[in-house]
Amino acid sequence: MGVLDGKVALITGGSRGIGKAIARAYAREGAKVCICARRESGLRTAAAEIRAQGGEISWCKADITKVRDVRRLLKEARARYGTLHVLVNNASILGPREPIVSYPLAAWEEVVKVNLTALFIVTKEALKIMMPQREGSIINLSSGVGRIARERWGAYACSKFGVEGFTQVLADEVKEWNIRVNAVNPGGTRTEMRARAYPEEDPMTLPLPDAITGVFVYLASADSIGTTGKSFDARDWLRKSN
Numbered sequence: 051m052g053v054l055d056g057k058v059a060l061i062t063g064g065s066r067g068i069g070k071a072i073a074r075a076y077a078r079e080g081a082k083v084c085i086c087a088r089r090e091s092g093l094r095t096a097a098a099e100i101r102a103q104g105g106e107i108s109w110c111k112a113d114i115t116k117v118r119d120v121r122r123l124l125k126e127a128r129a130r131y132g133t134l135h136v137l138v139n140n141a142s143i144l145g146p147r148e149p150i151v152s153y154p155l156a157a158w159e160e161v162v163k164v165n166l167t168a169l170f171i172v173t174k175e176a177l178k179i180m181m182p183q184r185e186g187s188i189i190n191l192s193s194g195v196g197r198i199a200r201e202r203w204g205a206y207a208c209s210k211f212g213v214e215g216f217t218q219v220l221a222d223e224v225k226e227w228n229i230r231v232n233a234v235n236p237g238g239t240r241t242e243m244r245a246r247a248y249p250e251e252d253p254m255t256l257p258l259p260d261a262i263t264g265v266f267v268y269l270a271s272a273d274s275i276g277t278t279g280k281s282f283d284a285r286d287w288l289r290k291s292n
């Protein structure tokens with residue numbers, strides 16, 4: 051028996067990194083999991099790995115900035131598993147590490163579109179399933195620079211401040227439907243995005259994505275019922291649970 055038995059979860063950006071680790075952890079706890087990303091190859095590999103470990107998982111190639119893709123994604127997930135209990139808004143892009151004065155407009159628009167506007171698009175579609183059933187947990191991936199920003203984090207930092215704000219607005223709006231909405235800052239984690247952000251860093255000094263999934267399992271499980279509008283740090287959670 052897993053703590054997520056009977057739950058259906060959708061994880062955006064589940065083909066690699068933190069999203070894939072969350073998918074693996076959820077499947078291990080008994081959830082039926084759907085993952086999406088833009089590229090099929092990573093999705094196929096992630097799903098095959100998780101199935102080989104006994105997990106129930108499906109994948110859908112979808113760009114979350116496109117409303118049509120997102121509608122298809124939710125439709126396919128619902129057709130396969132009947133409903134949706136947990137949404138993890140994980141997919142994001144880094145964008146250039148440029149100061150604002152030279153930050154290219156096109157890159158700014160793209161980062162805000164993927165990290166904030168697309169999160170809004172996916173969430174709206176998920177709420178159409180969660181509100182009538184009066185149950186759901188939405189988990190938004192934030193960042194340390196989405197709370198205290200630093201130089202050269204540009205649109206990424208600003209989009210993550212937006213994710214923190216979005217979490218609070220939505221938590222307040224949907225609490226009477228028993229839908230909880232929380233944000234999680236994973237902290238520096240050994241992934242492709244982190245390697246691009248800090249090319250000089252030794253990745254071996256960072257935890258693997260699989261080490262930081264505890265808070266995501268908690269927020270998806272019945273243990274977190276009543277917890278909403280909060281911001282968590284996966285690293286704090288790791289320290290507390292050790």
Ligand SMILES: NC(=O)c1ccc[n+]([C@@H]2O[C@H](COP(=O)([O-])OP(=O)(O)OC[C@H]3O[C@@H](n4cnc5c(N)ncnc54)[C@H](OP(=O)(O)O)[C@@H]3O)[C@@H](O)[C@H]2O)c1
Nearest residue numbers: 063065067068087088089113114141142191238239241243
């Ligand atoms: N790693 C860290 O140290 C760290 C620290 C703080 C916060 N975070 C946050 O944690 C989350 C996961 O980060 P990560 O390091 O695991 O990133 P990552 O390794 O770059 O993985 C990003 C995932 O998102 C997908 N994706 C990107 N754009 C997409 C789009 N438009 N539509 C659908 N899928 C899309 C990617 O697949 P495709 O490219 O195939 O689409 C991939 O599966 C992000 O929200 C990030 O901001 C990470």
